[in-house]
Amino acid sequence: ARGDWIWFRPKKLEKLLNQQGLKGNSYSLLVGDLKDGLTLIKEAHSKPINLTDDIVPRVLPLPYNTISKYGKNSFSWFGQIPSVYITDPQLALEVMIKFDKFQKYFKTTNPLIKRISEGLLTLEGEKWSKHRGILNPAFQLEKLKHMLPAFHTSASDMVSKW
Incomplete structure (x- = not known):
């Protein structure tokens, strides 16, 4: 019961998110997507940016990469906690309402x-x-x-x- 939060709970959440049509990386023990996120941040900040460039890949590299890879409704992992990205305007409105x-x-x-x-x-x-x-x-x-x-x-x- 004590170790449920480490593996079973995140895997259950992953299954529920997948059943609802959301896609994302499979859960990795303890760290989730944090390692990938740090790599993406270092990579994004290593390149110069022009005033006319899109800032999203630089400011939010993990969400940008996840949405590009898995679609408008996707998720990534911050440790054992999934972060859900909803970019479909109708679904975002539903969440706000x-x-x-x-x-x-x-x-x-x-x-x-x-x-x-x-x-x-x-x-x-x-x-x-x-x-x-x-x-x-x-x-x-x-x-x-x-x-x-x-x-x-x-x-x-x-x-x-x-």
Whole structure:
């Protein structure tokens, strides 16, 4: 029972993810994909990057590599914990709407990190529902249309400074 978390639980999770149509590397004892992730990070940071290059392969090399290899809905392993990547917009919307069915893994006890990282993506339950209710009106299409000139001006100013 004590050793279940080392092998049996991750293998069971892997089987469940595969049954749901998600693909990823098979679980490796204790480290998962961490070794591959570190190799990908070193490789990504060893090359120069241009302003016009896609930054995702450099900033998130393991998720980028996993999604490229296994598809839009895939997973990788951080030790014994699977990290699920959902890039299908409909499924991502479902995850955001059904907040009570999908637990978020990011937890911290450090009060500073907790305060900085607190937001819609990390909140759960009633706090998530309250914050989403506050933010929803700001993202209605009609309101965003009126903000386009400000977006354009801000982006133009930033690009001209480069």
